[in-house]
Amino acid sequence: xxxxxxxxxxxxxxxxxxxxxxxxxxxxxxxxxxxxxxxxxxxxxxxxxxxxxxxxxxxxxxxxxxxxxxxxxxxxxxxxxxxxxxxxxxxxxxxxxxxxxxxxxxxxxxxxxxxxxxxxxxxxxxxxxxxxxxxxxxxxxxxxxxxxxxxxxxxxxxxxxxxxxxxxxxxxxxxxxxxxxxxxxxxxxxxxxxxxxxxxxxxxxxxxxxxxxxxxxxxxxxxxxxxxxxxxxxxxxxxxxxxxxxxxxxxxxxxxxxxxxxxxxxxxxxxxxxxxxxxxxxxxxxxxxxxxxxxxxxxxxxxxxxxxxxxxxxxxxxxxxxxxxxxxxx
Amino acid sequence: xxxxxxxxxxxxxxxxxxxxxxxxxxxxxxxxxxxxxxxxxxxxxxxxxxxxxxxxxxxxxxxxxxxxxxxxxxxxxxxxxxxxxxxxxxxxxxxxxxxxxxxxxxxxxxxxxxxxxxxxxxxxxxxxxxxxxxxxxxxxxxxxxxxxxxxxxxxxxxxxxxxxxxxxxxxxxxxxxxxxxxxxxxxxxxxxxxxxxxxxxxxxxxxxxxxxxxxxxxxxxxxxxxxxxxxxxxxxxxxxxxxxxxxxxxxxxxxxxxxxxxxxxxxxxxxxxxxxxxxxxxxxxxxx
Numbered sequence: 001x002x003x004x005x006x007x008x009x010x011x012x013x014x015x016x017x018x019x020x021x022x023x024x025x026x027x028x029x030x031x032x033x034x035x036x037x038x039x040x041x042x043x044x045x046x047x048x049x050x051x052x053x054x055x056x057x058x059x060x061x062x063x064x065x066x067x068x069x070x071x072x073x074x075x076x077x078x079x080x081x082x083x084x085x086x087x088x089x090x091x092x093x094x095x096x097x098x099x100x101x102x103x104x105x106x107x108x109x110x111x112x113x114x115x116x117x118x119x120x121x122x123x124x125x126x127x128x129x130x131x132x133x134x135x136x137x138x139x140x141x142x143x144x145x146x147x148x149x150x151x152x153x154x155x156x157x158x159x160x161x162x163x164x165x166x167x168x169x170x171x172x173x174x175x176x177x178x179x180x181x182x183x184x185x186x187x188x189x190x191x192x193x194x195x196x197x198x199x200x201x202x203x204x205x206x207x208x209x210x211x212x213x214x215x216x217x218x219x220x221x222x223x224x225x226x227x228x229x230x231x232x233x234x235x236x237x238x239x240x241x242x243x244x245x246x247x248x249x250x251x252x253x254x255x256x257x258x259x260x261x262x263x264x265x266x267x268x269x270x271x272x273x274x275x276x277x278x279x280x281x282x283x284x285x286x287x288x289x290x291x292x293x294x295x296x297x298x299x300x301x302x303x304x305x306x307x308x309x310x311x312x313x314x315x316x317x318x319x320x321x322x323x324x325x326x327x328x329x330x
Numbered sequence: 331x332x333x334x335x336x337x338x339x340x341x342x343x344x345x346x347x348x349x350x351x352x353x354x355x356x357x358x359x360x361x362x363x364x365x366x367x368x369x370x371x372x373x374x375x376x377x378x379x380x381x382x383x384x385x386x387x388x389x390x391x392x393x394x395x396x397x398x399x400x401x402x403x404x405x406x407x408x409x410x411x412x413x414x415x416x417x418x419x420x421x422x423x424x425x426x427x428x429x430x431x432x433x434x435x436x437x438x439x440x441x442x443x444x445x446x447x448x449x450x451x452x453x454x455x456x457x458x459x460x461x462x463x464x465x466x467x468x469x470x471x472x473x474x475x476x477x478x479x480x481x482x483x484x485x486x487x488x489x490x491x492x493x494x495x496x497x498x499x500x501x502x503x504x505x506x507x508x509x510x511x512x513x514x515x516x517x518x519x520x521x522x523x524x525x526x527x528x529x530x531x532x533x534x535x536x537x538x539x540x541x542x543x544x545x546x547x548x549x550x551x552x553x554x555x556x557x558x559x560x561x562x563x564x565x566x567x568x569x570x571x572x573x574x575x576x577x578x579x580x581x582x583x584x585x586x587x588x589x590x591x592x593x594x595x596x597x598x599x600x601x602x603x604x605x606x607x608x609x610x611x612x613x614x615x616x617x618x
Contacts (some may be wrong), residue, residue, distance in 0.1 A: 008411065015453050025460055028471045151600030152593055153546050155553065159568070159589050167577055174578060261455050268460035272550055276572070289556055298468045302461040313456045 008140045009317040018078070020306035024299045025077045082223060086300040091292035097300035101282060105304060107177055108281030111197060112270045114133050115204035117265070122205070123212025124255055128248045130213060133221035134239055142215075150210025154269030158203035158276040172199050173279030200277045204270055215258055219251035226250075253324050267309050348608070357594050358581075368408030376402035377409040377562045388583050395583035396576045397567070406562045407587050414595070417479045417548050422541030424483035429540075430488025430533050431579030432519055436491070437498025444495075451491050459485045460550050467556040476557050478551070482544045487511055489543075490536040496531055501525050535606040542599035549592060564588040582605050 014178040061067055068076075080086070129135040130143055149157070167174040173179075177196045183189055223229070224247065232242045274283030282301050289297035368374070378381055380400040389393040394403040436447035459482075465471060466481050473481070501507060504526070510520050551557050552565020553572070571577070571585035 010451060012449070016448075016456055019453065019457065020461065023465055027465050030469070135504055147600070147604070151597045153549070153596060155550070156593055157587050159585065160593075162577065163582070211492060243413045264456050264458040268547075268550060272553060275554070279558070286464070287554065290556065293468075295468060300464045305458050305461040307459050309456060330416060 087296035115201040119208030126211035127216025146210035153274035240318040351605035359596035365412030376542040377405040402407035415596035420479035421482040421544035425486035433491040433494025538603040
């Protein structure tokens with residue numbers, strides 16, 4: 001793996017993060033009104049007594065350097081964000097935005113990572129089988145079904161799954177991630193987590209499988225015409241070995257590239273799935289933040305969403321050369 | 331397998347004869363008709379809150395029932411579906427316009443222009459669109475359909491830019507483009523007169539994808555309560571249903587129609603886009 005490749009990917013990671021920070025910095029400042037006054041107004045509207053509001057605004061402007069030149073404010077904001085100082089949550093006052101997000105984030109990452117891996121793996125195998133001439137006939141009848149599923153967004157599928165498997169027959173819980181007040185770390189606790197996580201996960205997997213299967217089918221069709229497959233067949237290798245070791249392995253490469261691109265949309269989608277299932281990840285946190293207009297928390301969730309996706313993309317990009325020797329040699 | 335092949339190839343030569351295309355266009359037309367013809371039968375003003383009795387299940391008087399805010403749900407669907415379509419098509423169109431422009435410039439001029447535009451495109455592709463939209467919509471708050479379309483368009487140009495760039499790269503080397511350059515034609519004229527006309531089918535194909543993506547983003551904002559507040563939308567109906575616990579209260583008539591219409595809409599756009607892909611992307615056609 002060449003150093004310039006690694007450096008370029010790392011630079012891109014920081015570009016994405018900087019982009020998110022900049023949007024967080026600029027957008028509220030474009031909106032009319034004074035941020036401090038807005039926060040105070042919000043505290044007032046929640047029935048809290050604030051005396052000498054004008055003095056407080058002035059003091060806060062000085063304290064947070066809102067009278068400094070824009071560029072100084074910007075650099076300070078970037079510094080604060082990169083050290084994960086994202087301010088104080090209003091709806092969960094006096095907790096910090098970061099602490100709120102860090103309790104919610106593992107749920108999101110767990111749900112998203114596990115279901116994306118399942119969807120990717122399952123979809124790729126099914127897609128490869130769809131294109132493989134030797135696969136049983138019934139496999140091909142899946143194709144239209146998968147196409148329909150891949151067209152439906154996560155969130156809508158989540159609502160349908162919620163109704164069809166939880167509300168109507170009562171097989172699964174309506175929401176949440178665990179029974180009781182806290183998850184317990186025992187075998188029963190683990191089963192309980194799986195029981196609660198199954199439906200949100202299922203909606204992400206169902207929506208994703210079709211997408212990966214269609215992509216894989218396309219890539220596989222491209223690979224099937226290659227000479228090395230004819231050679232492998234001529235050498236007398238077993239069909240299973242040709243399928244997994246030669247055809248699928250090569251067709252997987254473009255899939256990994258699209259995984260990096262699809263992660264952003266997947267993360268957006270799973271945030272909404274959490275809202276549908278009251279799953280205690282950052283999506284649910286976000287929904288509450290929006291209900292109480294907790295702007296710092298909204299910004300914080302947006303930033304962490306970008307950060308998580310950017311980090312995963314960076315990891316994928318660094319793994320990619322290990323899968324594809326051609327990139328390693330460049 | 332052979333029948334499948336001939337069907338696919340035959341279908342791509344006549345895009346409207348493609349079954350996927352006709353089903354997709356059919357669903358889309360039905361949804362457009364719902365918005366056009368519906369107001370003749372149902373008073374869309376009933377889509378405003380407190381205009382009918384609350385929480386009524388479907389009946390002759392209320393074909394789709396009413397919600398807890400006192401809205402006639404059939405009126406909400408008839409008023410909301412065109413808003414969703416309008417927002418999606420507007421955002422998709424602006425997005426593809428930006429994308430085509432950037433893709434043409436980046437593919438044609440190459441060099442540093444290309445490197446910068448491509449890097450920005452790749453960077454933007456990995457950012458979860460919801461994250462940016464959230465921050466903007468939460469700061470602006472009072473959005474209408476048009477301003478929401480603009481905000482969403484600023485995040486839906488990347489795929490068009492990529493496809494158009496790739497196509498421009500190969501067209502740039504075509505002999506008729508080289509001929510035009512040799513005959514002293516200016517860059518702008520070559521781009522507009524020689525290259526752009528070849529982009530129309532590709533731009534049109536990515537318009538469908540961009541529209542679908544824009545509706546997806548718009549729906550995401552609406553179900554979080556960040557959509558337009560002055561008109562009824564499908565996503566907002568789901569938001570209210572969720573907020574008022576329509577699920578656990580057994581009010582299935584509240585959330586089923588918007589979910590169904592949105593599913594049909596996404597399905598239609600997907601079918602059209604996959605049929606157009608076969609048509610516009612010669613590489614895909616020859617590989618099948």
